[in-house]
Amino acid sequence: MLFIESIRCSKCGREYSIDDNPIMCINRDLGRLDFFYDYGRVGRVLDRDEISRRPMSGVWRYAELMPVEAKYAPRLVEGGTPVIHAKNLGGELGFRSLYLKDETRNPTASFKDRAMALGVAKAFEMQKNDVVIASSGNAASSLAAYAASLGLRCTAFVPENVSEGKTAQLLLFGARVIRVRQVEEGKDPTVEMMMETVEELGWYPCPSFGPFNPYQVEGPKTITYETIEQLNWKPPDVILVPTGSGCLLTGLWKGLQDLKQLGIIDSYPKLVPVQPEGNKPLIRAIRENKRFEEIEPEKWPHSIASGLLDPYPWDGDAALEAVRRTNGTGIAVSDDEITEAVKLLARKEGIFAEPSGAVGVAAAAKMKEEGIIDASDDVVILVTGSGLKESEKITKLYQKTPVIEPTVDQLMKYIKP
Numbered sequence: 280m281l282f283i284e285s286i287r288c289s290k291c292g293r294e295y296s297i298d299d300n301p302i303m304c305i306n307r308d309l310g311r312l313d314f315f316y317d318y319g320r321v322g323r324v325l326d327r328d329e330i331s332r333r334p335m336s337g338v339w340r341y342a343e344l345m346p347v348e349a350k351y352a353p354r355l356v357e358g359g360t361p362v363i364h365a366k367n368l369g370g371e372l373g374f375r376s377l378y379l380k381d382e383t384r385n386p387t388a389s390f391k392d393r394a395m396a397l398g399v400a401k402a403f404e405m406q407k408n409d410v411v412i413a414s415s416g417n418a419a420s421s422l423a424a425y426a427a428s429l430g431l432r433c434t435a436f437v438p439e440n441v442s443e444g445k446t447a448q449l450l451l452f453g454a455r456v457i458r459v460r461q462v463e464e465g466k467d468p469t470v471e472m473m474m475e476t477v478e479e480l481g482w483y484p485c486p487s488f489g490p491f492n493p494y495q496v497e498g499p500k501t502i503t504y505e506t507i508e509q510l511n512w513k514p515p516d517v518i519l520v521p522t523g524s525g526c527l528l529t530g531l532w533k534g535l536q537d538l539k540q541l542g543i544i545d546s547y548p549k550l551v552p553v554q555p556e557g558n559k560p561l562i563r564a565i566r567e568n569k570r571f572e573e574i575e576p577e578k579w580p581h582s583i584a585s586g587l588l589d590p591y592p593w594d595g596d597a598a599l600e601a602v603r604r605t606n607g608t609g610i611a612v613s614d615d616e617i618t619e620a621v622k623l624l625a626r627k628e629g630i631f632a633e634p635s636g637a638v639g640v641a642a643a644a645k646m647k648e649e650g651i652i653d654a655s656d657d658v659v660i661l662v663t664g665s666g667l668k669e670s671e672k673i674t675k676l677y678q679k680t681p682v683i684e685p686t687v688d689q690l691m692k693y694i695k696p
């Protein structure tokens with residue numbers, strides 16, 4: 280049973296029913312089809328106690344706040360990731376209460392699994408055979424795994440320089456992988472190819488961008504539900520969010536509103552998107568107080584944080600609203616700061632993140648230095664993707680490891696006892 284009250288396009292306001300199986304607004308205006316829930320009915324079933332009684336795993340733990348019936352759920356079991364009190368990293372950066380929500384522990388090692396669980400379940404319900412995606416790699420490898428688990432065929436349009444780890448995942452899960460080169464400034468050619476196949480071949484679009492697939496926003500809501508429960512239902516002061524298209528940020532914001540509507544929380548943490556210096560259209564809009572309609576795409580995005588290179592924040596409308604309504608801000612970090620963050624997170628806490636997944640650590644350091652957040656603030660950093668996906672970038676940062684004959688003499692050339 281679903282608890283949806285209405286579904287409305289964020290651009291033109293057109294209303295849909297769940298029986299229409301809505302994916303994209305039929306006006307093709309790139310509005311997102313937002314789901315609104317009947318909180319009166321949800322609240323009669325779901326409160327803190329009821330949530331706590333359920334096993335901490337899978338997005339359908341919160342079935343009453345999901346737009347797809349649990350009977351279509353894939354079997355991979357995403358979510359239920361830990362919140363770690365990062366005492367060493369907190370000490371290093373000067374925070375008393377620094378927490379890491381470790382999303383690297385999802386089935387395909389990024390938070391995208393929460394989104395794809397729902398996206399693929401809907402495709403399965405609609406009896407679609409072909410799902411298609413435009414992605415820098417994480418969403419694609421996640422879609423490929425979830426599609427494999429339900430026997431759907433996946434085609435992935437990815438950037439030319441997609442990492443080996445993500446490519447290996449895609450190939451192994453049986454996806455057809457097509458790398459597409461950017462030839463025009465400000466345009467994401469993978470999105471254009473995806474839409475060609477949607478229009479021409481009738482494939483089901485499953486990128487993790489709200490305007491192309493609204494189910495994508497609903498899965499990541501569960502990050503907020505889990506995090507706040509794991510902090511004993513006390514919202515933190517700040518959540519730092521690696522951001523590309525803004526879909527994750529939109530999901531977190533919807534999750535917070537759900538909890539407030541249900542009376543489970545009564546205040547919001549500040550939501551703070553983090554983008555790389557080489558691609559920061561959303562941060563620019565926040566800092567320059569621009570409206571969504573005024574956002575200019577980044578012409579030629581570039582950064583070591585390959586997951587955050589969407590030239591245009593498709594979900595920027597809700598992302599801006601999230602920042603403004605929670606009193607948040609936005610911050611950009613350089614590739615050097617990101618590299619340092621990857622190393623620090625690994626050495627201080629034993630967590631191996633890809634550069635895109637570690638930008639929140641760089642942001643925490645920078646915001647502390649700039650006095651934007653305080654030593655006494657409760658800060659949550661979302662660590663969104665695993666370093667194993669981009670290990671070639673990491674090994675490049677170190678000298679070659681030595682090879683020795685098995686003698687102590689040889690060993691002593693390389694280490695001090």
Ligand SMILES: Cc1ncc(COP(=O)(O)O)c(C=O)c1O
Pocket residue numbers: 389415417418487521522523524525526527528586587589633635636663664
């Ligand atoms: C590791 C990682 N973190 C964060 C993001 C950003 O998510 P969004 O595009 O929803 O803003 C991505 C997107 O690909 C990602 O791969």
Ligand SMILES: [Zn+2]
Pocket residue numbers: 288289290291292293304305306307308309310
């Ligand atoms: Zn519309």
